[in-house]
Amino acid sequence: MNRQALVQAIADKQSYLCVGLDTDITKLPKHLQQHPNAVFEFNKAIINATKDYCVSYKINTAFYEAMGLKGWAAMEDTLHYIPNTHFKIADAKRGDIGNTSSQYAKTFFEILPFDAVTVAPYMGEDSVRPFLEYEDKFTIVLGLTSNKGANDFQKLMVSNTAKDTNLIPNFLQGNTEEYLYKKVLNTIAQWGTKNNLMFVVGATQASDLASIRDIVPDNFLLIPGVGTQGGSLQNVSKFGLNKDCGLLVNASRAIIYASSKNDFATEAAEIAKQYQVEMGNYLK
Amino acid sequence: MNRQALVQAIADKQSYLCVGLDTDITKLPKHLQQHPNAVFEFNKAIINATKDYCVSYKINTAFYEAMGLKGWAAMEDTLHYIPNTHFKIADAKRGDIGNTSSQYAKTFFEILPFDAVTVAPYMGEDSVRPFLEYEDKFTIVLGLTSNKGANDFQKLMVSNTAKDTNLIPNFLQGNTEEYLYKKVLNTIAQWGTKNNLMFVVGATQASDLASIRDIVPDNFLLIPGVGTQGGSLQNVSKFGLNKDCGLLVNASRAIIYASSKNDFATEAAEIAKQYQVEMGNYLK
Numbered sequence: 302m303n304r305q306a307l308v309q310a311i312a313d314k315q316s317y318l319c320v321g322l323d324t325d326i327t328k329l330p331k332h333l334q335q336h337p338n339a340v341f342e343f344n345k346a347i348i349n350a351t352k353d354y355c356v357s358y359k360i361n362t363a364f365y366e367a368m369g370l371k372g373w374a375a376m377e378d379t380l381h382y383i384p385n386t387h388f389k390i391a392d393a394k395r396g397d398i399g400n401t402s403s404q405y406a407k408t409f410f411e412i413l414p415f416d417a418v419t420v421a422p423y424m425g426e427d428s429v430r431p432f433l434e435y436e437d438k439f440t441i442v443l444g445l446t447s448n449k450g451a452n453d454f455q456k457l458m459v460s461n462t463a464k465d466t467n468l469i470p471n472f473l474q475g476n477t478e479e480y481l482y483k484k485v486l487n488t489i490a491q492w493g494t495k496n497n498l499m500f501v502v503g504a505t506q507a508s509d510l511a512s513i514r515d516i517v518p519d520n521f522l523l524i525p526g527v528g529t530q531g532g533s534l535q536n537v538s539k540f541g542l543n544k545d546c547g548l549l550v551n552a553s554r555a556i557i558y559a560s561s562k563n564d565f566a567t568e569a570a571e572i573a574k575q576y577q578v579e580m581g582n583y584l585k
Numbered sequence: 586m587n588r589q590a591l592v593q594a595i596a597d598k599q600s601y602l603c604v605g606l607d608t609d610i611t612k613l614p615k616h617l618q619q620h621p622n623a624v625f626e627f628n629k630a631i632i633n634a635t636k637d638y639c640v641s642y643k644i645n646t647a648f649y650e651a652m653g654l655k656g657w658a659a660m661e662d663t664l665h666y667i668p669n670t671h672f673k674i675a676d677a678k679r680g681d682i683g684n685t686s687s688q689y690a691k692t693f694f695e696i697l698p699f700d701a702v703t704v705a706p707y708m709g710e711d712s713v714r715p716f717l718e719y720e721d722k723f724t725i726v727l728g729l730t731s732n733k734g735a736n737d738f739q740k741l742m743v744s745n746t747a748k749d750t751n752l753i754p755n756f757l758q759g760n761t762e763e764y765l766y767k768k769v770l771n772t773i774a775q776w777g778t779k780n781n782l783m784f785v786v787g788a789t790q791a792s793d794l795a796s797i798r799d800i801v802p803d804n805f806l807l808i809p810g811v812g813t814q815g816g817s818l819q820n821v822s823k824f825g826l827n828k829d830c831g832l833l834v835n836a837s838r839a840i841i842y843a844s845s846k847n848d849f850a851t852e853a854a855e856i857a858k859q860y861q862v863e864m865g866n867y868l869k
Contacts, residue, residue: 323685363681363688369696373657394681396705397647398732398814401607404647412653421680421705423727425734443707448682450709453772459741459765481743481765488737530682 302388302416303437304496304521304545310356310386311546315581318573319357319390319523321553322347322379323364328558330565340368340375343565345382347557350570354577357388357549359523360415380413388549389416390441390523396421396428403431410435417441419501419523422485426492433493439521440498442489444513445482447503447526455482486516495519502541504532504550510540521547527576528555534576538583546584552576586672586700587721588780588805588829594640594670595830599865602857603641603674603807605837606631606663607648612842614849624652624659627849629666631841634854638861641672641833643807644699664697672833673700674725674807680705680712687715694719701725703785703807706769710776717777723805724782726773728797729766731787731810739766770800779803786825788816788834794824805831811860812839818860822867830868836860 302310311317324340333339348358365376383389395405395418402420409418410432417439420432432440445455458478479487486500502513504526513522522541526532527550534550541548552572560568586594595601608624617623632642649660667673679689679702686704693702694716701723704716716724729739742762763771770784786797788810797806806825810816811834818834825832836856844852 325688361681361685361688363679363685363692366692367688367696369692370654370657370661373654377654392681394705394708395647395678397645397676397678398730398809401645401647404609404645404651408647408650408653412651421678421707423705423707423738424678424730424732425737425739427732427734429734446682446708448708448711450682450711450713453709454707454765454769455709457743457765457768459743460762478744481738481741484741485738525682 307388308545314356315584316354316356316577317546317548317550317580318355318576319359319549319551320351320355320556321359321551323361323553325364330561341378344379346566347569350566351573354573358383359390359392359551362393391415391418394419394421396424399427402428406432410438433497441523442500444486444500444502445506447505447530457481459484490517499523504537507536507540524550528552534579591672592829598640599868600638600640600861601830601832601834601864602639602860603643603833603835604635604639604840605643605835607645607837609648625662628663630850631853634850635857638857642667643674643676643835646677675699675702678703678705680708683711686712690716694722717781725807726784728770728784728786729790731789731814741765743768774801783807788821791820791824807833809835812836818863
């Protein structure tokens with residue numbers, strides 16, 4: 302699914318909701334836990350219940366890998382079950398030297414038919430490029446994440462100043478300092494286009510969204526952290542929406558574990574619908 | 586395998602070689618490519634040929650994931666084939682919010698019996714902690730990597746200075762600037778000990794190793810980049826060795842693809858032996 306189709310789907314559904322399938326077998330309703338394909342059965346029910354209210358599904362690879370071979374199979378089954386009307390994200394946070402990133406890109410864009418994969422930026426350009434080379438696929442690079450640890454490195458002040466000019470006061474050098482995450486956004490935005498590159502920005506960081514939009518006005522942003530992590534859909538939408546919408550707001554636990562009982566799918570649909578209705582208002 | 590056993594294995598074998606199993610099915614000798622379990626067969630032959638000369642094997646998960654389910658199975662088979670006398674590393678570069686990193690840690694430390702996994706630092710403390718919680722397992726965090734892209738972010742100058750003190754010249758603030766990768770090493774070294782924490786430092790960055798040793802004198806360093814990537818074993822050893830050795834030097838392509846013909850295992854053994862002999866000299 303390319304950018305144009307995604308923008309159209311958002312307009313048609315009046316929704317920019319992404320449902321996160323972080324399916325943890327220990328959290329499934331009791332009647333499902335004994336099923337031989339419990340995770341896939343659960344995901345099918347969630348997809349059936351929520352697909353009218355969302356435009357995207359995000360599969361968190363960690364939860365599938367943690368079940369070994371059987372989990373990888375459940376991930377493949379789930380991916381193939383998601384309708385092609387929906388944008389399919391592998392939340393995998395991969396990234397390595399060039400020849401290895403090429404293998405990861407092959408995994409998520411050829412072997413598995415995802416539309417997008419999340420990528421960590423620490424290793425720089427040759428670790429990101431192999432993902433960007435795929436036409437009509439999206440690389441979603443971590444910018445400012447939703448967790449507390451985002452403060453440890455992403456919010457460090459960085460400078461491009463060479464070390465031997467340290468003795469020149471900053472105010473004589475112009476404004477050479479910025480947050481690391483802004484440097485990451487600024488730099489990586491040059492490597493791709495709005496048609497193959499998105500960024501992760503946590504909903505818990507909504508106050509930073511306005512200045513992030515100055516750096517990447519046209520790229521879609523994948524926004525985790527609404528729901529269980531406490532981010533506000535209203536604030537995210539206020540500061541993050543652009544003329545094409547430009548947002549995919551993800552909720553995982555708040556939707557898929559809305560109920561731990563037999564009515565889990567109905568309750569998931571209810572929460573997804575609430576998000577959709579709220580989003581419809583912001584899109585007007 | 587804990588630190589003490591690793592140090593003993595290095596002393597016994599006079600080797601700190603790690604053989605990287607970045608097994609790409611398209612690069613295997615022709616006679617093997619048709620085998621139904623080509624990758625596992627190849628890995629078995631490489632392990633049999635090299636195990637006397639190395640103390641560790643590193644499985645690069647990307648190459649296995651790129652073969653889908655069958656690849657994941659080949660990874661499990663390979664892991665179980667590696668003798669318990671050897672330190673087993675999952676080179677997976679994982680890292681995510683806490684509840685997700687917990688799933689990755691479970692994958693590589695419980696479901697798969699690796700001794701260590703590589704972790705990306707960008708998302709900060711709560712993304713690294715879940716790995717460190719496993720006793721006698723090692724978290725190997727990316728410090729300064731071997732690729733060209735290491736310059737993009739890892740070598741940015743960072744400061745802890747709050748933004749509103751920007752107008753105070755640096756020389757009045759003390760030495761508050763350092764490379765991002767040094768800040769990462771300094772910070773993360775506080776989260777673990779030499780018994781559960783290592784760092785990745787590329788062999789192509791040997792000139793930085795002396796100052797890295799000042800920051801993390803006791804932690805083991807996993808050093809990729811010798812061989813095909815051009816790093817020098819001599820320089821790495823000169824600046825990186827500590828009193829317990831403290832190094833695991835990885836070579837992948839230079840060993841496993843030493844020959845593309847039927848004699849691939851014999852040639853792999855020959856190259857591994859050359860590394861071991863050279864390492865033996867540096868350990869004296």
